[in-house]
Amino acid sequence: MKRCTLAALTVSAVAPFAFASVATLAAAPSTSTRTVNVAVGKTTSIVLAGNPSTGYSWKWTKAPASRIAKGGAPKVVPAKPGAPIGAPQNTTVRITGVATGTTRGVLSYVAPGTQKASKTVTVRITVRHAPTGA
Numbered sequence: 001m002k003r004c005t006l007a008a009l010t011v012s013a014v015a016p017f018a019f020a021s022v023a024t025l026a027a028a029p030s031t032s033t034r035t036v037n038v039a040v041g042k043t044t045s046i047v048l049a050g051n052p053s054t055g056y057s058w059k060w061t062k063a064p065a066s067r068i069a070k071g072g073a074p075k076v077v078p079a080k081p082g083a084p085i086g087a088p089q090n091t092t093v094r095i096t097g098v099a100t101g102t103t104r105g106v107l108s109y110v111a112p113g114t115q116k117a118s119k120t121v122t123v124r125i126t127v128r129h130a131p132t133g134a
Contacts (some may be wrong), residue, residue, distance in 0.1 A: 033122045038097040039130040045094050048121060052076050055087040055112035064105035069106050069125045070096045097127035
């Protein structure tokens with residue numbers, strides 16, 4: 001009888017944590033959209049959160065149309081001095097306007113050795129003429 005009671009206590013003690021974890025994961029967005037406006041010949045950046053110590057990294061899974069904009073290789077921003085090992089780090093992606101128009105690209109946060117994305121960001125890019133005198 002004590003074993004049954006112990007099992008019931010274990011389930012009731014663990015269950016609230018399991019439900020809290022599921023709710024937290026469900027609330028975290030796995031896809032999002034960013035809008036970028038850039039002038040021809042100019043470069044802008046977007047910043048993406050991540051944790052490269054896990055092996056995950058941001059990669060272009062659909063590059064923007066190169067005749068309109070060039071998407072640079074994602075680069076991890078070095079951790080600040082004194083940051084703990086394994087601390088989250090941002091990744092910066094530079095986008096350069098080539099010619100006027102609109103395009104989109106998709107960046108995916110992928111696990112090592114796979115192309116399976118845990119998060120994706122669609123980047124909508126509008127390239128306009130550079131202002132006069134710029």
